[in-house]
Amino acid sequence: MAATLPLLVSALKTHYSPLTLLFSVTRSPRNLSFLFKPPPLRRRRFGRNLSAAAISTSAVQQQQRSSSTEATNSESQNASVPTFQQAIQRLQEYWASVGCAIMQCSNTEVGAGTMNPLTYLRVLGPEPWNVAYVEPSIRPDDSRYGENPNRLQRHTQFQVILKPDPGNSQDLFIRSLSALGIDVNAHDIRFVEDNWESPVLGAWGLGWEIWMDGMEITQFTYFQQGVDHFKKIRYADGITYGELFLENEKEMSAYYLEHASVDHVQKHFDFSEEEARSLLSLDLPIPAYDQLLKTSHAFNILDSRGFVGVTERARYFGRMRSLARQCAQLWLKTRESLEHPLGVVSESVNLVCPKELLETAIEKVHDDPRLFVLEIGTEEMPPQDVVNASQQLKDLVLQLLNKQRLNHGEVQVFGTPRRLVVCVESLCKKQTANEVEVRGPPVSKAFDQQGNPTKAAEGFCRRYDVPLDSLFKKGDGKTEYVYAQVKEPARLALEVLSEDVPGIVGKISFPKSMRWNSQVMFSRPIRWIMALHGNVVVPFTFSGILSGNLSYGLRNTPSATVLVESAESYVDVIRNAGISIEIEDRKKTILERSNALAKSVNGNIVVRESLLNEVINLVEAPVPILGKFKESFLELPEDLLTMEKLGTMLDKMIRVENMVTKLSLDLGINENMLQIVQDAASLAMSDLSTAVVTEFTSLSGIMARHYALRDGFSEQIADALLEITLPRFSGDVLPKTDAGTVLSVADRLDSLVGLFAAGCQPSSTNDPFGLRRISYGLVQIMIEKDKNLDLARALVLAADVQPIKVDADMIKDVHQFVTRRLEQFLVDKGISPEVVRSVLAERANLPCLAAKTANKMEALSRGELFPKVVEAYSRPTRIVRGKVVDPAVEVDESAFETVEERALWNAFLSVNNKIHPGIDVDDFVEISALLVQPLEDFFNNVFVMVEEERIRKNRLALLKKIADLPRGIADLSILPGF
Numbered sequence: 011m012a013a014t015l016p017l018l019v020s021a022l023k024t025h026y027s028p029l030t031l032l033f034s035v036t037r038s039p040r041n042l043s044f045l046f047k048p049p050p051l052r053r054r055r056f057g058r059n060l061s062a063a064a065i066s067t068s069a070v071q072q073q074q075r076s077s078s079t080e081a082t083n084s085e086s087q088n089a090s091v092p093t094f095q096q097a098i099q100r101l102q103e104y105w106a107s108v109g110c111a112i113m114q115c116s117n118t119e120v121g122a123g124t125m126n127p128l129t130y131l132r133v134l135g136p137e138p139w140n141v142a143y144v145e146p147s148i149r150p151d152d153s154r155y156g157e158n159p160n161r162l163q164r165h166t167q168f169q170v171i172l173k174p175d176p177g178n179s180q181d182l183f184i185r186s187l188s189a190l191g192i193d194v195n196a197h198d199i200r201f202v203e204d205n206w207e208s209p210v211l212g213a214w215g216l217g218w219e220i221w222m223d224g225m226e227i228t229q230f231t232y233f234q235q236g237v238d239h240f241k242k243i244r245y246a247d248g249i250t251y252g253e254l255f256l257e258n259e260k261e262m263s264a265y266y267l268e269h270a271s272v273d274h275v276q277k278h279f280d281f282s283e284e285e286a287r288s289l290l291s292l293d294l295p296i297p298a299y300d301q302l303l304k305t306s307h308a309f310n311i312l313d314s315r316g317f318v319g320v321t322e323r324a325r326y327f328g329r330m331r332s333l334a335r336q337c338a339q340l341w342l343k344t345r346e347s348l349e350h351p352l353g354v355v356s357e358s359v360n361l362v363c364p365k366e367l368l369e370t371a372i373e374k375v376h377d378d379p380r381l382f383v384l385e386i387g388t389e390e391m392p393p394q395d396v397v398n399a400s401q402q403l404k405d406l407v408l409q410l411l412n413k414q415r416l417n418h419g420e421v422q423v424f425g426t427p428r429r430l431v432v433c434v435e436s437l438c439k440k441q442t443a444n445e446v447e448v449r450g451p452p453v454s455k456a457f458d459q460q461g462n463p464t465k466a467a468e469g470f471c472r473r474y475d476v477p478l479d480s481l482f483k484k485g486d487g488k489t490e491y492v493y494a495q496v497k498e499p500a501r502l503a504l505e506v507l508s509e510d511v512p513g514i515v516g517k518i519s520f521p522k523s524m525r526w527n528s529q530v531m532f533s534r535p536i537r538w539i540m541a542l543h544g545n546v547v548v549p550f551t552f553s554g555i556l557s558g559n560l561s562y563g564l565r566n567t568p569s570a571t572v573l574v575e576s577a578e579s580y581v582d583v584i585r586n587a588g589i590s591i592e593i594e595d596r597k598k599t600i601l602e603r604s605n606a607l608a609k610s611v612n613g614n615i616v617v618r619e620s621l622l623n624e625v626i627n628l629v630e631a632p633v634p635i636l637g638k639f640k641e642s643f644l645e646l647p648e649d650l651l652t653m654e655k656l657g658t659m660l661d662k663m664i665r666v667e668n669m670v671t672k673l674s675l676d677l678g679i680n681e682n683m684l685q686i687v688q689d690a691a692s693l694a695m696s697d698l699s700t701a702v703v704t705e706f707t708s709l710s711g712i713m714a715r716h717y718a719l720r721d722g723f724s725e726q727i728a729d730a731l732l733e734i735t736l737p738r739f740s741g742d743v744l745p746k747t748d749a750g751t752v753l754s755v756a757d758r759l760d761s762l763v764g765l766f767a768a769g770c771q772p773s774s775t776n777d778p779f780g781l782r783r784i785s786y787g788l789v790q791i792m793i794e795k796d797k798n799l800d801l802a803r804a805l806v807l808a809a810d811v812q813p814i815k816v817d818a819d820m821i822k823d824v825h826q827f828v829t830r831r832l833e834q835f836l837v838d839k840g841i842s843p844e845v846v847r848s849v850l851a852e853r854a855n856l857p858c859l860a861a862k863t864a865n866k867m868e869a870l871s872r873g874e875l876f877p878k879v880v881e882a883y884s885r886p887t888r889i890v891r892g893k894v895v896d897p898a899v900e901v902d903e904s905a906f907e908t909v910e911e912r913a914l915w916n917a918f919l920s921v922n923n924k925i926h927p928g929i930d931v932d933d934f935v936e937i938s939a940l941l942v943q944p945l946e947d948f949f950n951n952v953f954v955m956v957e958e959e960r961i962r963k964n965r966l967a968l969l970k971k972i973a974d975l976p977r978g979i980a981d982l983s984i985l986p987g988f
Contacts (some may be wrong), residue, residue, distance in 0.1 A: 018817070021567070049866040092191055095246040098144055101168050104189035105142035108182060110170065113143040118300055119307040122147050123169030127299055130334075130340045132171065137352040148307060150270075150314035153263035156256045159239040163262050164255070174355045175535070180389060183220070198223050202628055203392035203428075216524055216534070218390060263684040266314045275315075279308035279326075286333050295340040302333045316698075317658075324778075363556065367549040368508055375504055379417070379436040379575040380544030382507070385561055386515060387538035390427040393627035395533045397593075399518050400425035406514040415441040416845070426630040430518075431591055433580070437543060441500045448474055453483055466490060504543055511541065512552040530554075538562060545576040545821045563587035564631060589630045596626045604634040624732035641698050655768040655814050659695055662760060665811040667691040669756045672807055677755065677797045679748045687749045693718060694753055697731075698741040711735035735785045742793055751795055758788040759808040766824050767809075767816045785831040793861040794837070801825060801855050829854040829884050836861060841868045842987055849931075851981035856928075863931045867980065870935055877987060879935050882942045883976060884988045885949055886969035893971040895963075905964040910948045917944040918972055927978055933980050941972065 092100060102112050116126040123145030124130065145167045153163040169187075172179055180201060184194050201218035241252020286301035299705045309326050312318050320324065384407075391399070404423040411418050411434065419435030450456060450469045456467035463478050471478055484493050520533040530536070530553040541548040541557040550557050561572045561584065572582050572587050582590070590596045600622065601615075606614045626632070656662065670691045674684055697703050697714035714731035726749060733750025734757055736743055745751045765771075765779050772781050792799050805824055809816035829850055836846045841864050849867060853860040870876040906912050917940050924937045954965045976982050 016399055048136075063781070080333075083726040091244075093244040093246050094220045094251055097190055098166075098168065100189050100191070101186060102142065102144075104186050105170055107931065110140045110142040110172075113141050115143060115145045116303065118303045119148040120145065120303055121149060121306060121310055123167035125303060125306065126169065127296060129169060129171055131299060131338070133173060133409045134338055135342050135345050135350065136354040137173075137350050139171055139352070142168070142170045145169055147311070150262075150266035150307075150310045153266040153314060154259070155263040156241065156252070156259035162240060162255075162259055164258065177537075179387065180565075192222075197566070199566055200628070201390040201391070201947055203395075204861065217524060256904065266311060270311050270315055272312065272317050273314055275308050275311045279305050279312070282308065283329060283333065289956070290333075290336050290340060293340060293344070295337050295344055298333070298340070299337045299953065302330065302337060305330055305333070307921070325706055330570070335650075361553045363508065363549050367547075367556075368505070371504055371508075371546050372502060374546045375439060375502055376544050376546070377439055379438050381580075382418075382434040382503075382543045382548075383540070383574075383577040383580045384432050384511060384548075385538075385540040386430045386536060387540070387562055387578075388428060388430070388532070388536050389534040391533045394429070396425040396427060396627040397623075399430050399520065399533065402518050403430055403432050403514070406517055407434065410510050410514055411437075414510065415444055416503050416506065417442060424625065425593060426591055427627060428565075428630060429591070431893050435579075437503055438500045441498075441506065443500050444498045445495050446498060448494050448496045449484075449486070450481070450494060453490040456481070456492045470494070493580050497746050504548055507541070507548045508550045511548065512550050515552050540574060540580075542574060542580070544578070555933065561587075563589060576831040590632070591630075593626055596629065596632050600626060600634060603632075607634055607636045624947055657696055658763045658811055661813065662757075662764075663691070663694050663696070665764075665808075666753065666756045666759060668811045669760065669807055670752050673756050673759075673804065674752050676747075676804065676807075677748075677752060677799055679752060680899070683748050686724070686726050686730065688754050689723075690700055690727045690749050690753055691730055691733075691756070692732050693723070693727070694757070707978050708738075737790055739783065740786060742787075742788075744791055751797065752789060755788060755791055755797075756808075758784050758791075759804055760811070762788070762824050762828070763805055763808040763816055763821070764812050764814075766827070767812055767814050767820055771823070771827075778875075780826070781829065785828045786835060788828065789832045789835045789857055796858055798858040799854055801828060801857060825855075830859075832857050832860065836864050839865075841865065844869060848980045848982060848984040851984060852976070852978050853980070859928060863980065866931045870932060871985075875937055875939055876943050879938045880982050880985055882938070882945045883973065883982050885945060887973040887983060887988075889954060890966060890970045890973050893966060895966045896973070899963065899967045901968050902960075902964050905961055906950050907961060910944070910951045911968070914941075914944040914948045914972075915968060917941050918968070918975075921975060922971070925975060925979075927941065929979065931979060934976070938975065 014945075015115070017415060106112050113128050116128075122125055123143070126143065126145055126886045128141055128143060130897060133142070146164055147167050149165055150163055152161050152165075153162045156162075169705040172182070176182065184199060187194055189200070195391065198221070202221055204217050204219040239252070241250060241253040241256050245251045245254055252708065282301045282304040286298045286305070287293075289298035289301060309318070312326075364467075384403075386403075400423040404421055408421055410416075411421075417436075417438040421435070422433045423432040424433070436450070449532045450467040456464055456470070458464055467478065470492070471481070471494070474494055474496045476496060481494055483490055485491075498680040511639070515529065523531040523533055525531055536553045536555055537555040538560065539550075539552060539555050540559060540561050541550065542559055547559050548557060551933050559574050561574055561580075562570050563572050563584075564570070564587065572583055574583050584591055590599065667688065670687050671684060674687050675681075678861050679687065693714070695710075695714070697717055698709060702713050703710050711732045714734075715728040718728040718731050719725070726747065729747050730745075730749035730753055733745035733747060734753040736745050736750070736754055742855070745754050761784050762781060763778070765781060770779055770781075772779075777783075791797065801820070802825060805821045809821055832854060833843075833846050833850055836850075839842055845867050846864050853863055867876075901915060903912070903915065903958065906915065921937050921940050925934060952965070953971065954962065956962050956965075982988055
């Protein structure tokens with residue numbers, strides 16, 4: 011992971027104010043880095059009411075009230091805020107005071123401070139490394155000509171690396187805020203899960219967003235300046251950030267977004283990549299990594315110019331990832347050859363619980379059953395981990411108590427972001443008595459021939475402290491053994507818990523865990539453990555931490571440490587510390603107070619259960635507050651390469667444009683709509699290169715409609731541009747217009763055929779291009795929009811416009827793939843799988859007709875006639891199956907010998923004349939009823955397999971023609987009872 015982290019960060023499109031705080035901790039010599047970084051700014055539409063509620067922490071509520079009262083004079087407030095320059099100086103002074111070397115920025119463009127070799131290479135290996143530095147970070151894709159108040163192509167990060175983990179990294183970070191002049195006791199500072207991963211890079215990590223008063227910390231730093239635009243930030247006394255850098259933003263934005271030569275930049279990428287590989291071959295990892303940084307910057311420029319899409323991004327990332335891995339491996343090899351000149355971080359030593367502590371605790375054990383409380387204190391865990399781990403803890407504790415014969419009362423669990431708690435009511439003093447039957451040696455070895463006990467028997471008795479005369483014999487299969495009734499000692503509950511609790515804590519699993527300094531796998535580092543049985547500490551160690559009777563209150567309270575004198579007092583002590591440990595209590599508080607606040611401004615809270623369940627496990631003491639934002643933030647519309655072998659998104663758009671005319675006719679679209687379809691196709695997907703859609707991909711289509719209307723195109727064309735993206739997921743709305751339907755179908759056909767031909771078929775576990783979703787949407791459109799499209803013909807149409815060869819076998823593969831989605835769609839609608847497969851065996855090429863047929867057949871299967879018809883067709887089908895019957899052979903009426911033969915032939919002719927392609931299945935069944943009685947009479951009176959060849963072949967030919975009647979409608983042999 012460490013070998014690819016910086017490149018991932020460089021690819022993120024985050025919203026930064028000019029100064030960003032990044033804080034990384036290398037937890038152990040295993041070189042796992044953790045990044046404290048601000049997440050992308052997420053804008054949400056709150057509706058017409060401009061008041062918005064946020065969840066704060068009770069510990070700072072009073073301070074915030076007094077602060078808001080005092081902050082009336084904006085000039086005096088601004089004067090107390092450090093300038094940009096002072097902020098950097100204070101951070102450098104602070105981190106130097108805690109042992110960090112203050113270093114300089116990289117000498118080439120980087121997308122993030124993490125890409126600087128001071129982080130990327132130095133966090134690798136066993137050497138200690140504590141460093142802080144300022145890093146101007148270049149994000150071409152964030153270019154906004156200096157017009158956006160908080161988006162810049164060049165922003166400044168402050169990066170900190172601590173290796174190994176000092177154990178109090180969060181506290182050190184909070185103190186750095188104090189160094190900036192922030193009163194941490196007057197603000198709600200929180201560490202919120204920010205796990206990230208990149209399948210492309212094969213990288214992932216665990217960390218936090220750092221919130222202050224409900225906002226990302228860097229946004230708070232920006233707003234503390236009391237300005238509405240980055241250019242107004244005071245860089246130093248007498249000069250603003252804009253006066254220094256605004257022109258730079260304008261010119262670099264023009265370069266990145268308009269004038270950068272794609273051909274030249276691509277050549278720069280290729281050259282730097284080639285140079286890096288050459289340097290690697292010369293065992294020079296540092297200059298090789300410098301060239302890698304140049305490839306990364308070149309990639310970012312290409313991305314800003316709109317020349318990089320999902321699949322091309324994967325190819326570029328693969329090339330950079332390969333270089334990154336080689337640089338990292340060579341760096342480690344080089345440092346090892348130098349014998350790690352900075353020293354080696356010592357392996358962590360796990361504490362062992364001193365025997366004296368257990369002996370002292372045993373002396374204090376009380377006789378009566380008492381409450382047992384275990385609290386596992388951690389750094390902030392992800393919300394879902396709190397829920398899952400709490401339930402696991404309860405299950406594991408119950409298993410332990412039952413296994414160890416410890417009588418108890420109710421078991422309850424509680425969870426917050428910083429603690430997992432289990433409470434066991436009335437836990438007994440010691441185990442219940444128990445006798446077990448223990449098997450000893452075989453009788454032949456336990457006694458000699460005279461019946462005297464041998465040394466084996468005596469040893470068995472000594473081991474279990476039982477007399478010889480208590481032994482008894484018992485057969486076990488063919489061998490007889492001696493047995494003894496052994497009394498198990500009733501150990502103190504405190505002893506059992508001291509031994510076994512570490513084991514159950516270690517069994518708690520998480521979707522994503524990492525090894526921390528103690529090499530223990532857990533969601534986040536464990537910082538304290540409290541374990542009490544009554545008023546006695548249950549002593550043990552886990553993750554290098556010794557259990558005790560100390561807990562911790564809210565992080566930013568004056569007295570964070572809390573003494574818990576007895577288990578019975580735990581809940582009251584924790585509540586008095588301001589913490590709500592019960593999940594339901596936090597939920598109730600949030601709902602009641604939020605609704606009250608909303609009511610006070612004539613608003614209402616729209617509760618999303620998933621969001622509420624997340625929020626209740628983000629805070630230990632929730633306090634909803636009411637806030638406002640400017641109405642101007644609501645002034646938004648309401649609502650690029652694909653695959654290397656397939657060309658650009660422009661190429662894809664042209665392919666769609668070339669398909670829509672024929673496809674419109676095949677879909678039965680009115681010819682008057684053709685021009686609208688063609689005009690819309692020429693604009694399709696053009697919004698993908700815009701900054702809005704690049705940043706918020708879910709707005710694709712929505713923005714296309716908006717741009718089309720603003721450019722004067724008709725509502726019909728604008729609607730079609732939106733509807734090309736529909737449906738986006740199962741159950742989503744479908745295109746309403748004919749033009750939108752054509753574009754959506756064409757786009758999906760092109761993606762399916764092109765990506766299959768390019769070798770991008772989904773596997774059983776991986777569907778990177780979402781082809782299952784694409785084909786499911788295609789099926790949904792054809793069925794629910796009642797478009798009886800010939801699928802095979804449509805796939806050939808899509809194949810004809812592809813830039814790569816698509817052979818017949820590939821088209822067949824795509825057809826089968828779509829058919830499987832069609833089958834899934836129909837089964838999801840409640841149609842039996844047998845009926846669906848029966849219909850698709852004959853009508854899969856016409857999905858809309860297949861759906862109608864399956865629906866009607868499902869209803870018919872519950873009637874009386876349908877089973878009779880199925881049975882009637884089953885007999886001729888079974889007879890001709892496996893036999894060579896030439897379908898070209900005509901039935902010879904002169905060869906009929908019986909009345910039944912002629913009657914069946916006449917019935918066949920009557921039925922055959924009424925069956926036509928596309929016939930409704932209910933009509934087919936009704937018509938086929940004419941065959942039921944003639945077939946029964948035929949099989950009752952006529953022997954088919956007679957010796958005379960002419961007669962036999964004629965009868966087989968007749969039955970073959972009858973068996974073939976359902977062709978093109980359904981394969982009845984798949985149905986039950988056939």
